[in-house]
Amino acid sequence: MKQVYRSRTAFVLAWVWLAFVAINVFDLIVRYTGKPSLVALAVLGALTALVYAVALRPATVLTEAGLAGRNPFRTTFLPWASIDDVTVSHAITVRYGDEQVLRLWTPMSTARERAKAQRRATAPAQRGRLKTEPTLSKGEQAALEAFAGKTHADWVGDQIRDRAESARRRGEEAAPARVTWSYDSIVLVVVAAALVVAALVVA
Structure with a gap:
């Protein structure tokens, strides 16, 4: 069964931001004033791309096959048996392979x-x-x-640790990690930055 964990605060604030942007885009279109409106739209677009990358996209996904850590610009997938250790401080840190480390963006504990x-x-x-x-x-x-005494990050760290130990007890093979780039986040940020530069040049 697939379980997805996110920062609830970041997720809610991201959607509040999207609602704010939608209202402002409508207002800028209705009251279009030329170059200043273009610059404002471009800046809103750039900020929204960043909000998507750092607030909406990051997630810790637990599947039957392994752990997927979705960070702003890449995703790391670890088969359960490849996980060596899990520690939790303000963030969840997963050690795997040859002393490699995956720091999960969410959930974090303040x-x-x-x-x-x-x-x-x-x-x-x-x-x-x-x-x-x-x-x-x-x-x-x-x-x-x-x-008792545990934060949300502690609890998720326990789930990861338990699944990794269960996989090793079953004798599953420690397959290598798979790292893929998040092309959606990268493209959004690049396009948003290009729009800001273009709007500033035109203005």
Whole structure:
């Protein structure tokens, strides 16, 4: 089964930006003022290309065959058995092959999120005469314990580590990594930059 993990904050903000751009493009077309409008449209296009590359495209994809790390300008695919180690700090770092490293763009954990997770793990149960605690089912209690002290990045790192260990136990072959360029991001950024240069020259 395919699982896709993204930065929820970046994803939401990217779509907010796209809505903002759509409104402004409509306004610039309706109130077209010549060269200034062309420059503004080109700048909006360039910024939108960058937003796509750094906010919409990056994702960590878990498939049956392996891990696909989609970064702004390239995708690295690692078969599960080829993964040697996974560490999580503010980002997920995957070591594979001959001491090679893949740093995943998403999900990342901020210092604030990590501190919140630690507080959640060490928070004492609040009980008193006027306070009642809801009774949790065994499944809910197990989920609470599994997530205690962990950020979203920690949890995704655990999933990657578990799948890699399972693949090695099954005796799967450690096939080499495959790295491909993200031509859509590259073309968008190049075209957007060319439009900005052209608009500035015309202006």
